[in-house]
Amino acid sequence: MTDWQVRGFKEVRELGRGGQGQVVLARHAKAGTPVAIKYLPAEADPDSRERFRHESQMLGRVTHPHVARLYRLVENDNGIAIVMEAVNGVPLTKVLAHHRTLQPEAALTVLKGSLLGLAAAHNAGVVHRDYKPANVIVPADGRSKLIDFGVAVYSGEGSQEGTPYYMAPEQWRGDPASPATDVYAATCVFYECITGQRPYPPGDRAAIRAGHLNTPVPIEHVPEKLRELVARGMAKDPTERPDSAEAFVAELENVANKAYGPTWETRGTRALAGGVVALAALFPLTAAGLASAGGSATTTASTGVIAALSTKAGIAVAGTAVATATVGGRVGVYQATRPEPVERPAAATVSPSPPSKRLNLGDFSITTPLTWRVTHIPGGLGGYRIHLPGRCMPDESRNELCPEIWVFGRRSIDPPVGAGFERYRPDYAWHPGTDPSHDCPPRPSLRAVSGERLLKNSFVQVGDRTAEYREWRMQCADTRLRPVNVFFVQRLWYLPTSRILIVDEWNTPNLTQILARAQWT
Incomplete structure (x- = not known):
């Protein structure tokens, strides 16, 4: 089997092995749910690890019945692994x-x-x-x-x-x-x-x-x-x-x-x-005696994806929407934001959380990785910038565009007349003033965004308070405001009573869970 195993799962058999890593069929130790786990070799170089994280980040952005979906990415001193739901297929x-x-x-x-x-x-x-x-x-x-x-x-x-x-x-x-x-x-x-x-x-x-x-x-x-x-x-x-x-x-x-x-x-x-x-003889769960050829492994795990059965270790799975990307600290876990019911027992057996600290953001504080830091937003907007680990990129004005989260307060939500920017509107993608010089995170050389499209509209918790949560698909444009085929997803948490707006354009890992554990003063 593998040199190390993701905690909380018992391996059943190897499904594939190749230059990209090894894939094994495993079962959750308590729930019995079959999963596919893709391991990157412990001796993998930093570039290979980064590609592995990148794969999970790209996959984690997509939720659809015809796309394999992710449970979590686990990283520690022993290596890095992607945990996915496994079902029968070829x-x-x-x-x-x-x-x-x-x-x-x-x-x-x-x-x-x-x-x-x-x-x-x-x-x-x-x-x-x-x-x-x-x-x-x-x-x-x-x-x-x-x-x-x-x-x-x-x-x-x-x-x-x-x-x-x-x-x-x-x-x-x-x-x-x-x-x-x-x-x-x-x-x-x-x-x-x-x-x-x-x-x-x-x-x-x-x-x-x-x-x-x-x-x-x-x-x-x-x-x-x-x-x-x-x-x-x-x-x-x-x-x-x-x-x-x-x-x-x-x-x-x-x-x-x-x-x-x-x-x-x-x-x-x-x-x-x-x-x-x-x-059917090639179906991985059937071969392992975990399912019949025509059905799923369990009555509660009837959706998902399977493994590629060749030497390529490109197995994917179905699960739920996830927040994925790099995490600071020695051990990081990316957990599905809406786990399937059968996966809920896994919460007690996931890898330990990385070392953390509290960041104070005015009316509330959050527990974050040690690598995150906070500063006040300059100018008259009010609020905070949370700086995330990652490479900064120069934009067209030779300024640094760095991964960060914005936390705006009342002065941004309720600007005075003549302040030069619009107030927050739930039906419109937000950035201060809907500024046409707003940078495009995937391509900082593109200065504007247009063509917003609402992808998700729901309610989530920020501590013990309920926020309006939205995801907008943003299309970038050139300096002449001409749209180009470059897009990114803007995530918003809006607390209408507290008049606080949280903006994330970097697919920040675990941010939904971090905000759910916020403490209010």
């Missing part, structure tokens, strides 16, 4: 290896589910960049799940990372990634499902690159009714593809309804489930 690679091709309705079902999962990632400002059959998991019910956010980036970032057979032209060039980048890869996989071969034949890296950059899309191998869909999704120019995964889903449904009738998805799901059941 990678799409195994399905294609067994059946070679899928029925058109089944292939469309896989594509639709994947696009819906990708759309959830895009709405959180994340581009997957490595959509491929190995990262699409098909459980026994035939509803595909997207896993492995190991090379995901914020929209607008670029490099040549990815899997060559499915990389969009802009990826090959190292241009900024956008939702259209994932649309291209998903269409490549759809092409493979429907034809039994990849769009561009195997060869060396240069030949594959040339195919994606210059060779026309070989739609002659695709059923005629689906050729336009494939041509659109694999357009060389990203501006000629559907501008979002959501838009492509609408096109897909229109084409599928016309070509195969209104019940195409029901037939596709059944066909896909039937094809997967033929591979």
